[in-house]
Amino acid sequence: MKKLNRRQFLGSTAAIVAFTPSILIANRSAVAGDAARVDPNDPQAKALSYVHESPKADNLCTNCQLYQGAADAAWGLCAIFPGKQVAGGGWCSAWVKKAG
Numbered sequence: 001m002k003k004l005n006r007r008q009f010l011g012s013t014a015a016i017v018a019f020t021p022s023i024l025i026a027n028r029s030a031v032a033g034d035a036a037r038v039d040p041n042d043p044q045a046k047a048l049s050y051v052h053e054s055p056k057a058d059n060l061c062t063n064c065q066l067y068q069g070a071a072d073a074a075w076g077l078c079a080i081f082p083g084k085q086v087a088g089g090g091w092c093s094a095w096v097k098k099a100g
């Protein structure tokens with residue numbers, strides 16, 4: 001195996017650090033877009049009374065602290081349902097007002 005000198009090592013490390021965030025962001029977007037949508041009939045969704053259309057006008061997934069999608073996104077990931085998308089206009093009993 002070829003040994004790297006200090007300069008080569010630091011250059012390689014800088015390149016990895018520089019590109020990692022863009023890879024993670026691109027990967028997260030791909031994961032979010034490809035993720036299955038939560039089925040309101042799933043046991044966990046039922047336990048939390050999750051619905052695709054919120055019965056509460058001011059309590060929507062898009063203004064919930066646990067929503068991970070864009071504020072104007074129709075669907076996005078949610079921390080309560082790992083790897084699955086919830087409707088931006090949805091709601092569940094775990095709703096917590098987004099800070100700020």
Ligand code: SF4
Pocket residue numbers: 050060061062064065066067068078079080081086090091092093094095096
């Ligand atoms: S915790 Fe409930 S209300 Fe909040 S984003 Fe997830 S599904 Fe929507």
